[in-house]
Amino acid sequence: MANEPCRIGRRPFIIGSLIGIASLGMKGGVSSVFAAVPSTADELKQYQPVFFTAEEWQFMLAACDRLIPSDREGPGALDTHVPVFIDKQMLTPYGKGEDWYMEGPFDSHASLLFGYQMPFPLQVLYRKGISLTNQYSRIKYNQNFCDLPARMKDAVLTDLQKNVADFSQFGEADLNAGYFFTRLLENTKEGYLADPQYGGNKNMAAWKMINFPGARASFPQWIKIHNVKYPLGPVSLSGEQA
Amino acid sequence: MKKINDAVDVIIVGLGWAGSIMGIELAQAGLKVRALERGEDRLNSDYAYPKPADELAFTKRHKIMQSPHDAAFTIRHNASETALPMRELGAFRLGDGVGGAGLHWTGMITRPTPVDLKMKTYADEHFKRGELDEELRIADFPVSWEEIEPHMDFFDKVCGSSGETGNLRGVIQQGGDPFEGARSNPFPNKPLEDSLNATLFRQATQEMGLHPYSMPSAAVSVPYTNPYGQQIAPCNYCGFCQFYSCLNYSKASPQTAILDRLKQFNNFDYKTRANVIRVEKHADGKTATGVTYIDENGDEVFQPASIVILSTFGLNNVRLLLNSSIGKPYNPITEEGVIGRNYTHQYGGGFTLFFDNLEFNPFATAGPTGTVISDYGTGNVETAQLGFIGGAKIYSSQPTGTPMAAAIKKGAPSWGSGWKKALKESYGHSMGVKLEGSNMATRGNYLDLDPVYKDRFGMPLLRVTYDYVQNDLRMLQYMKEKMEAITKHLNPTQYSHNILKMDSHFASSPNYVNTHNAGGAIMGDNPRTSALNRYLQSWDVHNLFVMGANAFPQNFYANPSAMVAGLAYWSAKAIREQYLKNPGPLVQA
Ligand SMILES: Cc1cc2nc3c(=O)[nH]c(=O)nc-3n(C[C@H](O)[C@H](O)[C@H](O)COP(=O)(O)OP(=O)(O)OC[C@H]3O[C@@H](n4cnc5c(N)ncnc54)[C@H](O)[C@@H]3O)c2cc1C
Ligand code: SF4
Numbered sequence: 001m002a003n004e005p006c007r008i009g010r011r012p013f014i015i016g017s018l019i020g021i022a023s024l025g026m027k028g029g030v031s032s033v034f035a036a037v038p039s040t041a042d043e044l045k046q047y048q049p050v051f052f053t054a055e056e057w058q059f060m061l062a063a064c065d066r067l068i069p070s071d072r073e074g075p076g077a078l079d080t081h082v083p084v085f086i087d088k089q090m091l092t093p094y095g096k097g098e099d100w101y102m103e104g105p106f107d108s109h110a111s112l113l114f115g116y117q118m119p120f121p122l123q124v125l126y127r128k129g130i131s132l133t134n135q136y137s138r139i140k141y142n143q144n145f146c147d148l149p150a151r152m153k154d155a156v157l158t159d160l161q162k163n164v165a166d167f168s169q170f171g172e173a174d175l176n177a178g179y180f181f182t183r184l185l186e187n188t189k190e191g192y193l194a195d196p197q198y199g200g201n202k203n204m205a206a207w208k209m210i211n212f213p214g215a216r217a218s219f220p221q222w223i224k225i226h227n228v229k230y231p232l233g234p235v236s237l238s239g240e241q242a
Numbered sequence: 243m244k245k246i247n248d249a250v251d252v253i254i255v256g257l258g259w260a261g262s263i264m265g266i267e268l269a270q271a272g273l274k275v276r277a278l279e280r281g282e283d284r285l286n287s288d289y290a291y292p293k294p295a296d297e298l299a300f301t302k303r304h305k306i307m308q309s310p311h312d313a314a315f316t317i318r319h320n321a322s323e324t325a326l327p328m329r330e331l332g333a334f335r336l337g338d339g340v341g342g343a344g345l346h347w348t349g350m351i352t353r354p355t356p357v358d359l360k361m362k363t364y365a366d367e368h369f370k371r372g373e374l375d376e377e378l379r380i381a382d383f384p385v386s387w388e389e390i391e392p393h394m395d396f397f398d399k400v401c402g403s404s405g406e407t408g409n410l411r412g413v414i415q416q417g418g419d420p421f422e423g424a425r426s427n428p429f430p431n432k433p434l435e436d437s438l439n440a441t442l443f444r445q446a447t448q449e450m451g452l453h454p455y456s457m458p459s460a461a462v463s464v465p466y467t468n469p470y471g472q473q474i475a476p477c478n479y480c481g482f483c484q485f486y487s488c489l490n491y492s493k494a495s496p497q498t499a500i501l502d503r504l505k506q507f508n509n510f511d512y513k514t515r516a517n518v519i520r521v522e523k524h525a526d527g528k529t530a531t532g533v534t535y536i537d538e539n540g541d542e543v544f545q546p547a548s549i550v551i552l553s554t555f556g557l558n559n560v561r562l563l564l565n566s567s568i569g570k571p572y573n574p575i576t577e578e579g580v581i582g583r584n585y586t587h588q589y590g591g592g593f594t595l596f597f598d599n600l601e602f603n604p605f606a607t608a609g610p611t612g613t614v615i616s617d618y619g620t621g622n623v624e625t626a627q628l629g630f631i632g633g634a635k636i637y638s639s640q641p642t643g644t645p646m647a648a649a650i651k652k653g654a655p656s657w658g659s660g661w662k663k664a665l666k667e668s669y670g671h672s673m674g675v676k677l678e679g680s681n682m683a684t685r686g687n688y689l690d691l692d693p694v695y696k697d698r699f700g701m702p703l704l705r706v707t708y709d710y711v712q713n714d715l716r717m718l719q720y721m722k723e724k725m726e727a728i729t730k731h732l733n734p735t736q737y738s739h740n741i742l743k744m745d746s747h748f749a750s751s752p753n754y755v756n757t758h759n760a761g762g763a764i765m766g767d768n769p770r771t772s773a774l775n776r777y778l779q780s781w782d783v784h785n786l787f788v789m790g791a792n793a794f795p796q797n798f799y800a801n802p803s804a805m806v807a808g809l810a811y812w813s814a815k816a817i818r819e820q821y822l823k824n825p826g827p828l829v830q831a
Contacts, residue, residue, distance in 0.1 A: 067657045073666060094303050101314035101329045103695060114317065114326045115751020154658070161656075185657055193645040194298040210669040212605060212645045215295035217480035217489060219606035226438040229601045237292050 040079050040202050047081075051090035051123065055144075059130045060086060062146035066153045067188045074209035077188055085191030085200030090123050097121025108174040118174055122183070129180035132167045133160060136177075157181065195237045204242040207234040244534070245543040250276045253533055253547035255518045255562070256554035258342020259803060260789035260810045262496035262504065263397075264551045266470065267814035269510040271822070277512035278535055278545065280312070280554075281339030286497050289487035297644040301485045306346050308336035312517075315557065316692040317750040319709040321574060327695050327703065332751025334587070334759055335485075336555055340514060341496045343555065343757060348484040348609035348641050349460035349493045350801045351403050353394055356387040356423045357621035358680075358798035361631075369626050375713050377684040379584055380631070381795035384767045384776035385812065387423050393811035394804050395426050401494035402466035402474050404431040405458035419455045421616040431463050434477060434611040438602050439673035443638035444613040446731045452615045457639060459610035460494040460803075470503040483609025484641035493609065516543070519701050521550055521566040521786060530568075530786045536699055548825075549785050549817065553810070556792035557689070560585075560762035561704040564691050569763070569773050569782050572688050574707075580773040580781075582690045584683035584761035585708060586797040587748075589634070589718060591741045592676030593725050594649040595734035602670050604643030612639025618724055619799060620680055630716040632680035634799045636725055638673060645669060652738040675725050675732075677741075678756070679718060681797040682711050689762045708748055715744050758802050760794040765809075768831075775829040777816040778809060784827045787813055 049057045060083040070076030077083070089095050097120070106119040118125065137145040137156050145156055159165040163178035191200030193207070195215065201207065207214050214234035222230060233242050251273040254261045261277055269275045284306065299305045308331075316325035337343030357364050362382045365374060374380075383390075407428040408418025415428075433456030436444065440456075447454040461477040468474065477492040491498055504510055515538035522531045522544065532546040552559045563569055563581050572582035616622060620633035645665075649672045654664030692705040722741040729737050766772025769781035774793055780786040789810045791802040820828055 068662060069659055071659045071662070073659060073663050076662075092303075099304070099309045099311050099330070101310035101327045101695075103327070105694065107324070107326060110326055113319075113747055113749040114328075115332050115749070116329050117326055157657070188657075190298060190302060190646060194302075195296055198298055207645070210645060210648075210666055212643075212669065215292040216605075217292060217295040217478075217482055219479040219481065219603075220476075222603060222606040223435045223437055223479040223608075223611075225603075226441065227601050228603075230603045230606070237296060 040081065044078060044081055044084065047084050049087045051087050051095070056127070056130050057083070057087075058146040059134065059144075062153060063157065063184060064188050066150065066157055067185055068192055075205040077192060079202065080192055080200055080205050081202040082188050082191035082200045085194065085198050086187050088199045089187065090126065095122045097123070106174070108176065116179075118176070118179065120174070125175070125180060125183060128172060128175050129184070132170055132172055132175065132177070133165070133180070135170050136165045136167075196240070197237055204234040204236060204240070208242055245541055247543060247545045249532075249546040250274045251547065252276070252549045252551060253278065253545050254551045254553060255533060256280070256342065256552070256558070257340050257496065257512060258337055258553065258555065259344040259496055259807055260553035261342070261551070262500040263807055263810040264553060264789060264814055265510060266500050266504045267811065268817065269504060269507040271818045272509065275510045276545070276547075277510075278516040278518055278533070279340050279512060279514050280517045281514065283514045284340045284345060284487070284497065286491060289489055291489040294486045294489045295480065295482045297482075297646055300346070300482070301642070301644065301647065304331050304335060306337070306339060306487060307331060308338040311698075312338070313558070313697060314695070314703055316695050316703050316705045318705070318707055319747055320686060321707060325692055325705045325707070328750045330751065332753065333749065333755040334757040335754060336557070336757060340501070340512070344495045344803075345487045345497065346485050347803065350610045351398065351401060351458045351460040351804050352635065352800040353423065353458070353804045354798040354800045355421065355619065355621065358800070359383040359385065359387055359390070361620070361796060364621055365631055368624065369631065373626055374631055377686065377711070378631070378713060379683045379685055381584070381683070381764070381766060381771070383795060384765055390805070390808045390812055391423060392426055393815075394808035396469070396811055397804060397807040399430050400468050400470065400499050401460040402431055402462040402468055403429050403458055403460055404463040405429040405433050406456050408455060417455060419614070419616050420453050421619055421622050429458070431466060434459050434461065434463050434608055435479070436613060437607050437611060437640055438600065439638045439640055440611060440613040442673065442732060443675065443728070446728055447613075447615050450728065450731055452617045454613045454615050457610050457612040457614050457637060459608070461488070461492050461608045461610050462494070468499055470500060472499055472503055474498055477608045479606050479608050479611070481605040481607050481643040483607070486642070513537075517699065518554070518562065519565065519699055521552070521562060521568060521783070523566070523568070523783065528783060530783050549787070551787050551789060553789040556762060556790040557704055557706075557759050559788050559790050559792045560689050561691070563763055563773070563788070564704070565701050568780060568786065571690055574686055574688050577685065580763070580769070580771065582688045582762055583771070584764045584795050585687050585689045585706065585759075586681040586683050586761045586794070587708060588681050588756055588758040588760075588797050588799075589679035589714060589742065590676065590755050591718070591739070592674050593729045593737050593739040594672050594674055595729055595732055595737045596651055596668060596672045598667070598671060598735045600671060602640075602673060604640050604648070604670055607640040607643050609641045610639070612637050618721060625717075625720070628716065628720055630713045630720070632682055632714060632717045632799070634677040634679035634717065634721045636675065636677050636721065636728070638675055640674070648672075649674070652736055675728055677721050677725065678799050678801070679714065679721065680799045682713050683761055683796040684711055687711070710742060710746055710748055712744075715742060715746065718742050719744065758791070758797065760791040760797040760802060763788055763792040764795045765793040766795065775827070777828045778813040779828050781827070781831060785825060787817065789813065
């Protein structure tokens, strides 16, 4: 059974470094600076997860890469370090479930109208969700999720989303696959679009792609200028520009 | 053993809008006033630029909102269902800490209308017997427009409200809302600027013969000093408004409008991280002796007081009344009892219009900027033939312009390359046509204590029994047609909508609806059907006054705070001018 670390596809690396060049170009810095800056992909490779185990980390890299792939439209989840964002979120009060009401009794099978009703905090949801998805993937395709070709990864993710993957067959009655997917997707989008201080949206690349100016937060003139594309790039909470 | 604090004249529980108003009004009268606030202190300096410009922290992780860990609610649709806790914030997001929800509200300062205050009278005049659904429990507010308007007027001055006057002392003014109740004074400040979506909506509705006006705003349009001497800076359209604390000292909050002044009074002080669990009663049951709270060390403390003001937000007030055994709990079968009855929420929803060739720059916006029509407001159209009572305001605004909140084109995949392409094409190219709709009280929607779930102090959670009202769903189908007509007039590339259907059910989570919860401890003329008299004084315990939207007998389509604040000023006046001289029931039952 394939349990060795999976490899991330090559394409994202290339796109990631192109974005690096583009942003340097905007700052007017030339080659010497360029040489000193590691690519976002190299940085991601060097990142040591604070919460996820090595196997879980490979899953996260592979899943995020499919949820927001790198392509000609713009940067993907790996270029923008979304898995780093999610890893860091796990150690926050949100990840630990400290903000939620987590007293029983729990009714994990309640209608979706009631929102989250499972008996675990986010950390446990991820831990179980990843392991169960790998089990599902091994039964269906004989391989861990991260070892599957892209098309099959997408098929597994779709099975999760549509709640076709039935985790109760692996003895987990409380975890609904569709819900695990929803949270994974939501956190992936958060990591893509949040301020870079949380570990994702590396170089504000996602903000640049959609023309969101970040934390500039002052537009007394622009409220009066209608139907003209805003010309300035984003600023982060810590004051970086891109 | 329980700790005991020094006695005060007035104890205020909860330091949001209502608590701050009562604080300053009663401190000015010379009373020794203390406020107890469950959450943290929140100073303006904590929210200086750029800290609030953080979508993850404020919108997604609810940084300044009531954490379900500290106070959750349980929810069910009807009495035969088992209620489950709202484990993470969803449909409504209460405030927490000094300032309460007044720190992260949107700042739309729409008022109810004279018709809203006298709904029962209106219903009797405009609907034949049997024309309305049997389940409705419509009631009049026990105050008149003339009584309450001067207090809403004063609150407008406190906030520095910015808007266009539509009705000045009975004379209709060009450009304002011709359907509004008569104002005793014009808005203190001119309206906020229109963003592109607001301009388009204004044009379209004007062309259709409707009456658009600028959203009344508690974010000031120009530099302003309010009656308490507080200086408020003009809004800079930062784009982080609803759910965020203002980074610019512009959106009226208890902090910007009242608290800095209030803290200067020697006869006022406040304690934070003081979680009140109960109002204590005298042995005769007719007066309160004070309140018990759990302090930051987890110790139980008794705070004696001559007057107790509950201002913990409507839902929390109802829970405290129930946990203190004040007033008889409502029974939906016998319809006896008063605490918990007439609980209402409010309706949202709308159309999203995508324009491939327009640049909306949605990040350049203020929460309350926008344009509105009240043409379909309660009483402004005859609806007896249509089978419903009530109405909605229809508007276009852009409360925030952040990317995670962005609408995505209809039919786009939710992930993968297709999603990313759609995000790129959608962000900055859409606008909303939205509604806020009235919610009638019914026999079966009510509040009580949950029999199973408790908070970390062992106190039962509040149980909300609530589902959409058929009368209101019919109203929404009508509004949908009207909104679709406006949408078509605007001629977008494509559009989608999320208006409720006739068979929709309330979802407590995960999507935000609004925090305009009302009812549960309503004001009225009759102690058998209301918890509070016309001065918001408890019928049962005369030195207990309860501030908040819990007093509304049903919910209107306006945002609640103008009325919540107006009622607080009205009640404070009654305490100062009548109650202090002669403590006892202000209305004889
Ligand atoms: C996102 C959002 C947008 C909104 N937008 C608008 C708008 O545009 N226009 C409008 O009119 N209204 C709006 N509202 C509603 C508005 O915020 C409320 O009507 C208003 O703040 C209510 O004031 P309050 O003083 O009754 O309660 P709050 O402001 O909620 O204050 C209650 C305080 O009591 C404290 N408290 C609660 N329980 C206890 C306890 N047991 N012991 C001690 N302290 C306690 C809370 O921590 C809180 O600080 C919005 C609300 C939200 C959440
Ligand atoms: S939009 Fe205006 S009022 Fe709202 S938070 Fe920004 S500066 Fe304050």
